[in-house]
Amino acid sequence: MFTRLIGKPKADESSGALTTMSLEKLTETLEVLERKEKVLERKAAVEHERAKAFSKAKNKRAAIQCLIKKKRFEEQIEILGKSQLRLHDQMILLEGAKATTETLDALRTGAAAMKAMQKATKIDDVDKVMDEINEQMENMKQIQEALSNPIGDGFDEDELEAELEELEAAELERELLQPVTTSTSTSAAPVQVPAGVRQPSTRPVPEKRSAEEDELAALQAEMAL
Structure with a gap:
C-alpha cells in the first residue's frame, strides 16, 4: 500500500539500480x-635507468631519447592522475546523491505511512471510542455504588422519620393534657342537692395505706412497747 501511495516504485528502483551500476x-x-599508472611508472623508471646507462657510456643521443620517453610516460601518468581525481569526484557525488535519494525515499515512505494512518483514523471514530470508554466507566461506577450499598429491608428513611415525629408529637400532647385533666377533676363545682334530701357524708374516705406504710406503723408500735 505504501509503495502505491509513494508514486513510482519502478522508477525509484531503476534510479537506485542505475546509481549502483x-x-x-x-x-x-x-x-x-x-594499474595503467603503475605500469607507466615502471616504464618511466626503466627509461630513467637506461638514460643513466647511456650517459655513462657517453652515448648522449641515446640518453636524450630515453629521457624523452620518460617525460612522455610521466605526462601520461599525470593525465591518469587527473582522470582518477575526476572519477573520485564523480563517485563522491554519486554516493552523496544516492544517500540523498535514499533519505528522500525514507521520508516519502514515512509520510505515506502517516497519511495512511490518518486516513484510517477518523476523528469520528476517536469520538466514538471515547464515548464508549466514558459509558463503560459510568456503568462501572454505578455497579460499584450498587455493591457498596448496605443490604437491608429497604424501608424509606423519610417515612420512618415522619412516623417518629408523629409519635413524639403524640407523646408531648399526652403529657400536656394530663395535668389539665387532674386539676379539672379536683376543682369541679359542688353538686346542688334538692331540699329535703339528706346529703351523704363528706368525710373523706381513708386512703388505703401502702405496704411500706404498714411496715413503718408496725415498727413504731414495737418501739412504743
Whole structure:
C-alpha cells in the first residue's frame, strides 16, 4: 500500500539500480587507471635507468631519447592522475546523491505511512471510542455504588422519620393534657342537692395505706412497747 501511495516504485528502483551500476563502473575504471599508472611508472623508471646507462657510456643521443620517453610516460601518468581525481569526484557525488535519494525515499515512505494512518483514523471514530470508554466507566461506577450499598429491608428513611415525629408529637400532647385533666377533676363545682334530701357524708374516705406504710406503723408500735 505504501509503495502505491509513494508514486513510482519502478522508477525509484531503476534510479537506485542505475546509481549502483554507475558506482561499480566508476570503481572498475578507477582500478584500471591505477594499474595503467603503475605500469607507466615502471616504464618511466626503466627509461630513467637506461638514460643513466647511456650517459655513462657517453652515448648522449641515446640518453636524450630515453629521457624523452620518460617525460612522455610521466605526462601520461599525470593525465591518469587527473582522470582518477575526476572519477573520485564523480563517485563522491554519486554516493552523496544516492544517500540523498535514499533519505528522500525514507521520508516519502514515512509520510505515506502517516497519511495512511490518518486516513484510517477518523476523528469520528476517536469520538466514538471515547464515548464508549466514558459509558463503560459510568456503568462501572454505578455497579460499584450498587455493591457498596448496605443490604437491608429497604424501608424509606423519610417515612420512618415522619412516623417518629408523629409519635413524639403524640407523646408531648399526652403529657400536656394530663395535668389539665387532674386539676379539672379536683376543682369541679359542688353538686346542688334538692331540699329535703339528706346529703351523704363528706368525710373523706381513708386512703388505703401502702405496704411500706404498714411496715413503718408496725415498727413504731414495737418501739412504743
